[in-house]
Amino acid sequence: MIDAISFSNDTLHYLDQRYLLLREEYVSTKSHQEAIEAIKTLAVRGAPLIGVAAAYTIILGINSFKGSKEEFPLFFKTLIADVEASRPTAVNLFFASARLKQVYDDNFATDTIDVLFAKMNEAAKKIHLDEIANCDLMSRHGVDQIKIDLADILKKRKLNVLTHCNTGTLACCGTGSALGVIRLAWQEGLIERVITSESRPLLQGLRLTAWELQHDGIPFVSISDSSSAFLMQRGMIDFGIVGADRIAANGDTANKIGTCAHAISAYHHNLPFYIAAPVSTIDITIPDGTHIPIEERNADELRTIFGTQVAMPDTPVLNYAFDVTPGKFLRGIITDKKAVVGNYVEELKTLFGQ
Template sequence: MIDAISFQNGTLRYLDQRFLPLKENYVATKSHIEAIEAIKTLAVRGAPLIGVAAGYTVILGINAFQGSKEEFPAYFEQLITDVEASRPTAVNLFFATARLMEVYNANYAEDSLESLVAKMLAAAVKIHDDEIDNCDRMARFGVDQIRKDLASTLKKRKLTVLTHCNTGTLATGGSGTALGVIKLAWQEGLIEKVITAESRPLLQGLRLTAWELEQENIPFYSISDSSSAFLMQKGMIDFGIVGADRIAANGDTANKIGTYAHAVSADRHGIPFYIAAPVSTIDITIDNGTQIPIEERNADELRTIFGTQVATPTTPVINYAFDVTPSELLRGIITDKKAVIGNYVEELRKIV
């Protein structure tokens, strides 16, 4: 069992994903500053896991506080600001900080600091536990929907699925979002193999998803991101399923850069394309995808690969971390509450 993240006795322990698959490097820290840096540098990544890590990071920051109760509000406000600044696109992070803020606002006036911290820790642990349960429910909804949508193909043969980036245990702490659906579909005999796109520039599909599939003994092939359209043209992909970092109220979805291209190709070839994400990823305060903040990362992520320079240091670079897939390109959005098929504006608001 992959142990992506854990929290015990005031220590956050996580698997540093920057070194996978060549090295399994576990890090233990009591420092919220180190934990924030882990989120920024993608040592911890994946929208749901970022939310889990954010909750525990706030607890680390609170544990470091040494002032009086009267000084705590200003410290706590700055701590939340620092954690939220670590990754701007993944709404799960803000979901986690909002949960802890709720506990703070409800209990600060009457509780001692010790009691307040205990309640906030319980809230952070519940975020983690809920994420594990969410993955299990999401997988069930996803597999049931695939059985419906691809019933005619399943009567003839097993399926080949395309996925992008990493959406498994490494991204959630549970079985996964999109990869959780894939794992369950494999266990139930629906899938023959997985096609995992490399996910440039940081190769989460090639490094992380491939590694997870190997751990699960699920057959797969890795491809360059630009290969998926040709494979679809050749009839080598039956459906696609990916995760999400933020879903707008109309179903427009921000996910790892390259997702939009896969979705366009799937639409062109009549192939179902799904998003799998917990309800905490849905941001109903945003009407559509044009309002989703898109992180632009350091140019050296593209100019170098594992520290090896592949372009000159002066090469101009545009390095968006995410793109936005319009909802009309989706067959459906698989959540931990239900599979939403169309009518996203109304249905997503119902379940949030």
């Protein structure tokens, strides 16, 4: 399996995803400022991976602390704020920071600094291990749901699946969310071919998903983001599955820009379209997608490709990183606990014991 992120000897190691496929560059750092910059610049990307990176970034930060216990609360508050400001949409980041804040709240009054830091280290490692395990659980639930929803087609032939952006090992630590489902479906003989849309402007589908599929020997073809409706019209796509950066309580889902167009096309053509994401991606505190903050990124990500100018330097640009797909366009949400279909408001609450 591709080792997208690891932590050892008080050092964060990660694959810089900005340069794939031009080169494979692994970076090691003990600096939490450098790790925050890696999250900001998408050297580390993908909602679950961002959560793991955020947890380890907090550990790097506390490892750099040299003051007294009385000085630590202000340092920790500033560190958490800096990490949380790195990417506003991916709720996994806030899930990770909340886990470590809880360790701090539960133990600061009674533990020494060394004991507190050891407990926080263990919590960060647990977040990482949980994300790996979550991928296997999502994959199983997703394949089981596909077998139910597409049983009639599977009696005749294998399936062609559309995916968007990158949701594999590079994004999730384990086998992946949506791509993890696809991998297991391929292993069980359900998939004929994967159709991966390019995912402008940073081409995560064309670069990263294609790279992972080729690595695994899974047949695929890449398309422009605007091609999926035409392929659905021609019967070349049987279903779609993507990941998520935040899911609201009603099933509205923020994911890589372009997802909503794919989902609406699938809905129009009566094709199942799924979200695959761990429960940590669900933000049960917000009622719908209008409350999800949508990151707007630097215009040069659109005006240039790998540093090559493809538009006039002063071209006005709106570069939103995500869009929000209304829950009504989804066939189901695949989580590590279960495949959720139907009434998202009630079903998603059950995942949190509500």
